[in-house]
Amino acid sequence: MESDISLLVGDIAARRLVEGSKQLVKWHVQQTTNLALNVAEYFTEEKPAIARSQNISAFCGDVGDLRDAMDRLENRVASLESRPLKV
Numbered sequence: 001m002e003s004d005i006s007l008l009v010g011d012i013a014a015r016r017l018v019e020g021s022k023q024l025v026k027w028h029v030q031q032t033t034n035l036a037l038n039v040a041e042y043f044t045e046e047k048p049a050i051a052r053s054q055n056i057s058a059f060c061g062d063v064g065d066l067r068d069a070m071d072r073l074e075n076r077v078a079s080l081e082s083r084p085l086k087v
Contacts, residue, residue, distance in 0.1 A: 002015060005018065
């Protein structure tokens with residue numbers, strides 16, 4: 001690409017245009033990344049509309065623990081119901 005541009009504007013100018021274009025693209029990508037990170041931080045910290053992955057993992061673990069505890073409780077109740085009542 002640089003050689004094609006050099007036919008129009010010369011070697012030095014073509015080199016600077018290509019390097020400037022690369023830097024512009026790099027800057028644009030960095031700014032887009034920064035914007036995405038800032039928006040994500042805003043929605044997780046300032047206005048918690050999005051849950052963090054750590055919080056979701058902890059919640060899922062708690063739900064699993066609760067399910068296991070409920071299974072144990074149901075089994076215990078079932079075993080108590082099957083025993084004869086002593087008066």
